[in-house]
Every structure is written in structure tokens, then in C-alpha cells.
Amino acid sequence: MNNDFYLDFLAKWQQIVYILVFVVxxxxxxxxxxxxxxxxxxxxxxxxxxxxxxxxxxxLLTGHIFVAIALFLFCNTLEYETxxxxxxxxxxxxxxxxxxxxxxxxxxxxxxxxxxxxILEKKLKKLRYTPxxxxxxxxxxxxxxxxxxxAYLDEGxxxxxxxFSVDYDVWIDEATGYTKIEKYKGHLSALECDRCGFQTxxxxxxxxxxxxxxxxxxxxxxxxxxxxxxxxxxKNVVLSHKIKDASSGQLIDDxxxxxxxxxxxxxxxxxxxxxxxxxxxxxxxQAKNFLNxxxxxxxxxxxx
Numbered sequence: 001m002n003n004d005f006y007l008d009f010l011a012k013w014q015q016i017v018y019i020l021v022f023v024v025x026x027x028x029x030x031x032x033x034x035x036x037x038x039x040x041x042x043x044x045x046x047x048x049x050x051x052x053x054x055x056x057x058x059x060l061l062t063g064h065i066f067v068a069i070a071l072f073l074f075c076n077t078l079e080y081e082t083x084x085x086x087x088x089x090x091x092x093x094x095x096x097x098x099x100x101x102x103x104x105x106x107x108x109x110x111x112x113x114x115x116x117x118x119i120l121e122k123k124l125k126k127l128r129y130t131p132x133x134x135x136x137x138x139x140x141x142x143x144x145x146x147x148x149x150x151a152y153l154d155e156g157x158x159x160x161x162x163x164f165s166v167d168y169d170v171w172i173d174e175a176t177g178y179t180k181i182e183k184y185k186g187h188l189s190a191l192e193c194d195r196c197g198f199q200t201x202x203x204x205x206x207x208x209x210x211x212x213x214x215x216x217x218x219x220x221x222x223x224x225x226x227x228x229x230x231x232x233x234x235k236n237v238v239l240s241h242k243i244k245d246a247s248s249g250q251l252i253d254d255x256x257x258x259x260x261x262x263x264x265x266x267x268x269x270x271x272x273x274x275x276x277x278x279x280x281x282x283x284x285x286q287a288k289n290f291l292n293x294x295x296x297x298x299x300x301x302x303x304x
Contacts (some may be wrong), residue, residue: 006087007073021073028066035059049127056120057112064108072101110155134173141171141180144151152179156198159228196229203266209236269289 035055043046072296083089098280149170150158160166171180182189193201212218217238224233265287 007084008091010080010083014080017076021077024066024070024073028063030223031066031131032059032063045127045130045132049184052120052127057116060116061109061112065105068101068105068108071104072097075100091254128169128184129184132171132276134176134178136178137173137176139173139175141173141178144170144172152181156157156196156200156228157181159200160198193226193229193231194233195231196226198226198228200248201226201227201231201233204232 039048039051039056042051042203078095079089079093083093094210130144131143133139134141142153149168152170152172153161153168157166157168160167161239169182169184171182172178192198201224203222205223207221208218210219220237222235224232224235224238225231266285267287267290
């Protein structure tokens with residue numbers, strides 16, 4: 001009786017899982033198709049750039065998750081005759097299928113995290129630097145250089161560029177003088193000023209109010225200043241107490257990999273002529289990305 005019940009359950013499971021494989025795959029494909037339709041429906045390169053930079057990796061990851069689920073389900077339809085021999089084989093197949101699905105999802109996530117960003121960056125560069133067209137007469141427009149574009153940016157926009165929080169591209173139709181300004185995220189993550197609305201609020205100075213001890217947290221006063229409207233904003237931040245490494249018994253001075261409460265990472269760059277530049281970041285990953293993309297020649301040009 002129990003064997004008949006198991007065989008009946010196995011037959012129904014086989015039918016349902018077959019259907020679910022196609023349903024899950026269809027949902028995953030439909031999810032990506034909707035994204036592609038949304039991407040193609042954008043009228044400008046800038047709109048396509050914003051959509052791709054914000055959602056493309058997420059949509060691909062979602063699609064791969066659906067594929068991983070479909071793979072898990074499909075593997076649960078294999079070796080049907082073997083499954084009839086004993087119920088233990090059903091659970092073995094279930095476990096193996098789960099391992100295969102998780103492995104696929106993990107590999108897909110690694111590819112999207114470490115390999116795909118290079119492909120996406122090339123796509124985004126093409127979208128950003130493809131010559132724009134004047135909608136009034138169809139003329140191709142010219143992208144102005146950093147020095148040329150300042151004449152077309154107001155003081156607030158220039159202030160945003162000076163702190164690297166925002167980067168503006170200025171396109172001009174040289175025949176008619178028609179201009180188009182596009183806004184992109186910069187290398188640094190400046191805060192938005194609650195007075196003027198520009199992303200120009202940066203850490204100006206910090207003062208330790210209370211030193212952190214081996215057992216108690218300290219307190220740090222951070223003072224932010226807007227480089228455009230000179231708005232001053234202060235914030236109290238907890239200084240984590242020193243962490244002891246259990247294996248060595250030594251106190252750890254660098255808590256970057258041990259404390260998730262870090263709010264600002266500062267980098268100082270000293271030039272051969274004595275010039276010093278400070279850059280503040282909200283996360284360690286932002287600091288690493290900045291160092292990977294940093295152009296010292298651009299820093300020298302700004303110092304002249």
C-alpha cells in the first residue's frame with residue numbers, strides 16, 4: 001500500500017515538475033525580454049545608459065536565478081525508473097539536484113560580479129560617447145573637453161564636478177550652437193546638500209570628542225561643508241573600541257575588515273611637487289574603485 005502510494009506520488013511529481021520547468025524558464029525569459037523592450041524603447045543614449053547601468057546586472061542575475069531553479073526542477077525528472085525502486089533514491093536525486101542548481105547560481109553570480117562588469121563598461125562607454133544628434137536639424141554634435149565645457153555649466157554644476165561626485169558631458173552643434181548637457185555619476189560619492197540640492201557636501205574636518213578605549217566606544221565629530229553654498233553640517237559618529245585578535249592576543253589597529261560601522265574612508269594622494277589631495281568615500285569598495293580608475297595626469301592638469 002505504501003509502495004503504491006509512493007509510486008502514485010512519484011508519477012504526479014514527475015508531471016508537475018515537467019510543467020514547472022517550462023513555467024519557470026518562461027518567467028525568466030519574459031523577465032529579460034521585458035527589460036530589453038524597455039531598453040530599446042528609450043529614446044536617447046542617456047536614457048539607455050541610465051537603465052543599463054542601474055538594472056542590467058540585476059536583471060541578468062534574476063534571469064540566472066530562474067534558470068538555476070529550472071535546472072533544479074529538470075534534474076528532479078531524471079532517472080524515473082530508478083526512483084521507482086526505493087524512496088531513498090528520490091531524496092538522493094533531490095539533494096543532487098539542489099547542489100547542481102546552487103552551483104549554477106553561484107557560478108553565474110561570480111561571472112556577473114567579476115567578468116561581466118568589463119563587458120558592461122564597454123557597452124556603457126559606447127552609449128555615453130556615441131555622437132549625439134541635434135533633434136532640430138539632424139546635425140552630429142561635438143563632445144566638449146573638460147576645459148571647454150565649463151563655459152556651459154553653472155557654478156553649482158562646476159562645484160559638483162570639482163568634488164568628483166558628478167560628471168557632466170556637454171554636447172554642442174557647432175553649426176547652430178545648440179547644446180545638450182548630460183549628467184553622470186562621478187568617481188566619488190559626495191552627499192547631497194539639503195540646502196542647495198547639489199551633490200557637493202563633503203567631509204571638511206573631524207574631531208575626536210572621546211577616545212576609544214580597549215573596552216568602550218569613543219565619539220567622533222564630523223563636519224561636512226558644501227563647496228557650493230558653504231552649508232555646514234555636523235554629525236556625531238561612534239568610534240569602535242579596539243578589537244583583540246583571539247589567535248594572537250594583539251590589538252588590531254585597522255578595523256576595515258572587522259567593523260561594518262565605518263562611515264567614511266579617506267585617501268590622501270601626495271604629488272612629487274608637494275601637492276596633496278584628499279578624497280572621501282562612503283565605503284571601502286568605492287575607495288578601491290576610485291584607485292583603479294584614478295588618473296594622475298588629470299590631477300596635475302587641475303593643479304596648474
